[in-house]
Amino acid sequence: MRFSRRSVLKSGAAALAAGPFGRLAVAQPAPARNWKHGLSLFGAPKYAPGFKNFDYVNVNAPKAGAARMIAFGTFDNFNMVVGGVKGSLVAGLDNLYDGLMAPALDEVSTEYGLLAEAVSHPDDFSSVTYRLRAGARWHDGKPVTVDDVIYSLTVFKTHHPQWSAYYRHVTKAEQTGEREITFTFDGPGNRELPQIVGQLNVLAKHWWEGTDASGKKRSIEATTLEPPLGSGPYRIKEFVPGRTVIYERVANYWAKDLNVNVGRDNFNEVRFEYFRDSTVAIEAFKADAIDWRTENSAKNWASAYDFPAVKDKRVVLEEFPINSVGGMQAFAFNIRRPKFADPRVRRAFNFALNFEDLNKQIFFGQYRRVNSYFEGLELAATGLPQGAELAILETVKDKVPPEVFTTPYSNPVTGSAEAIRDNLRQATRLLREAGFEVRNQKLVNTKTGEPLTVEVLIDQPTWERIVLPYRPSLQRLGIEMTVRMVDDAQYENRLRQRDFDMIIASWGQSLSPGNEQRGYWGSQAADQPGSRNLAGIKNPAIDALIDRVIFAKNRDELVAATKALDRVLLWNHYVVPQWTYGKVRTARWDRFGRPAELPKYGASAFPTIWWWDAAKAAKAGSRS
Structure with missing residues (x-):
């Protein structure tokens, strides 16, 4: 599970509790299924049934030693179900758990069986069935069951808005065979849904519903520093809250010789040291x-x-080159606040950013400007829309800025005193058109007289030296900018409560975007605490384009729909794009x-x- 997601309506949780997720009530003959060993979003998997190992691993890698790595901030929670909603989740917790499927690092959007030995779905992708391996075991020796899978989906959907959004299209999960579980979706045509379900981290129901050493009943709704029971390659060996966590390799891990695990998880210990x-x-x-x-x-x-x-x-x-992910890093506006509601105001901020000087003076000339929400991928919009992308954009023509069709997007460029002056003139024009004027060297709303100010919320000292050079240009426009640095807990709380003017945010993108786009930019996510729609975007055209991405029938259609989405996001100026290195x-x-x-x-693929x-x-x- 690697993506951020969007919340469902409150009625979704009620429906969940009403009983669509449960065991098979009456024994029925299992339907004939076309079982597969893997799933690929488009095309056939690279590795054939019965493959021995992935090509990129060392099958003779020794199992020894320790890898010591860095984590920033703090931690006070081992419960991933509420991670990001309550407390600060510890780094590396995925090492404790297995998913139904495991990804291959040399393929795009392809998964092979881990907890599941086989998978089957109808041609219309309206459901998916997984068959669990008979030998799958928790670290206490008990078998991993269908009940564990159903329980895991239920608690993630019920208690975490982002997971809730990611699995929102799963309307039913039920046992349909001895070790079989079928997930039914809310409609056909979404090719990604079988893989989304396959990414589910499966939790031990009997452990979470049991009691701790003191006899206290555990709660899946609360943070905890009791090391959870897992089924994965590592377990928590020891920790110091907020400072250190050490994972130890499970010598008798049930799946250590499975083809998807051969040659990986080679360190006896993986250790994270925390720094602020x-x-x-x-x-x-x-x-x-x-x-x-x-x-x-x-x-x-x-x-x-x-x-x-x-x-x-x-x-x-x-x-190491980055080939698998792209995305956007930016100064992100909270457009829920009226002062940032007008896209002309937001665009003016982009004209005020002197990236070229920043790159020269602070970044040693290492960066280039981000010009896409899918920067670095073939999914990034370029030039003017053509062909399939243009046809998709025509369906929302009356709901998007006209520049989408007439002007290739590019960020303002400085590099000289004359260019800086010209950009500030453009910014002044936009602000005037949006209803602002300068009075006594302060930019104010022409009707109300309220000054336009912006507070940039940060949680790391290193961001301050990046943000402060932005201030002089904004001051020349009459905009007062302040920087507020808070600790990790305050920062997370203010983001959950949407209590900010502007933040530095990033949205990672895979080579095959899908449901997570609703969590990033979808209207329903805008007011959901904990969602990744940080900007507060509510735009019917973007909602429609997200659906085109999700329901793409082939790779070409996916690329065209994503480029269209990218173009519309850019021309609405929800963010001031920052910069990227590419490695x-x-x-x-x-x-x-x-x-x-x-x-x-896999980038470095360490450890x-x-x-x-x-x-x-x-x-x-x-x-x-």
Whole structure:
């Protein structure tokens, strides 16, 4: 489960409780099914039935050593059902659980059986049936059952708005055979739904409905720091709340020899150390308290890794291409607030951003501007709409800005004093058209006299040096900008309550977008606490285009529909796009081995398919 999702209507939870999710009440003959070993959104899976392992793994990788990584912020919760709604969820919790299916890192939108040994669905995708493996076991030795799967879907849909949205089209889940579970959908044609169900992390019903060591009944609705029972490759070994969590490999993991798991999960321990500040995290890495660091700061990448262990090659700096994900990172408006309701106001903010100077002075020239909500993917809109994309856009022509059809989207460019002045003139014109004027050097609403101000809410000190250079340009327009930094808990609460003017936000996109788009931009998600529709978008044209994406019948139609969606989002100016690098920058102590060729869609794939290399570790020296 990797995407953000949208909430269902309140009646959805009531319907859920009314009984569509349950065991088979009366024994019936199982219908004939066309069982498959895997699912692919478009086309056939690469790996044939009975395959031994994925091509990109080392089948002889040793099981040894530990991988120590960084997490930022804090944690006080091991219950993923309420993660993001209550408390701060611990990093790495997916290691405890198995899904019905497992993804391949060298294919697009393809899954193979994990808890499920086989899957079947009708040609119209109106339902899907999974058959569980007889040998699937929880860490306490009890079998994974159909009841566990039904329970998991129920609690995710009931207690978390984002999961609720992601599984909103699943109207019924029932046992239809000895180890078979059938999920019925609210309509035909949604090719993604069988895979969405396959991504479900399955929880142990008997554990969550049981009692803890003190005899207290557990609650799936509450945060907890009691390590949960899982069925996956790791379990929680020890932890210090908010500071450290250590996962240990389960030696007798029931699926360790399964084809989708061969050559992966090779470390005996995976450890996350928590930091609140990037500078402190870098110093911990330099001191060899951390093995692996992903670097998100251009300044750090340019200047923070000049120390002896790098020079003598005990520390390796390496960039990995990003082929599987794209997306948008931006200054995001809360358009629920009237002052940001007019797209001309929002566009004026884009004209005020001097990216070229920011890139030169702060980012060491490393970045390029984001020009798409699907940046870096073939799904990004380019040029003017043509062919199938144009035909799709014609269906919403009266509901979208005219520029969608007449002008390729591009962000304003500065780079010279003259260009800066011209951009600010354009911004002033837009603000005047939107009903604002300057009085006593303050931009005010012409009718009410209320000043236009903006507070940028952040939760990391590193963002401040990025936001503050934005202020002078806005001041020249008469807009007062303030920066408010709060701790993680306050930040999450204010986002849930939609209590902000502007934030720095990002929306990741896969190569095959689908239902998660409703959670990002759909009207029903706009007022749902915890949804990823942070901007508060309510736009019938966008809702219609999201449906075209979800119900695309082939890859070409999906690409065309996504480009159309991208174009309409861009021309509504819901965000001020930021910048991207296009690669993952990493630093590691050279103690690890990896396959000679990494999978195309896995980026670094660390620590999943890497392993402990004893010879390299000896050369790198002892850990601190």
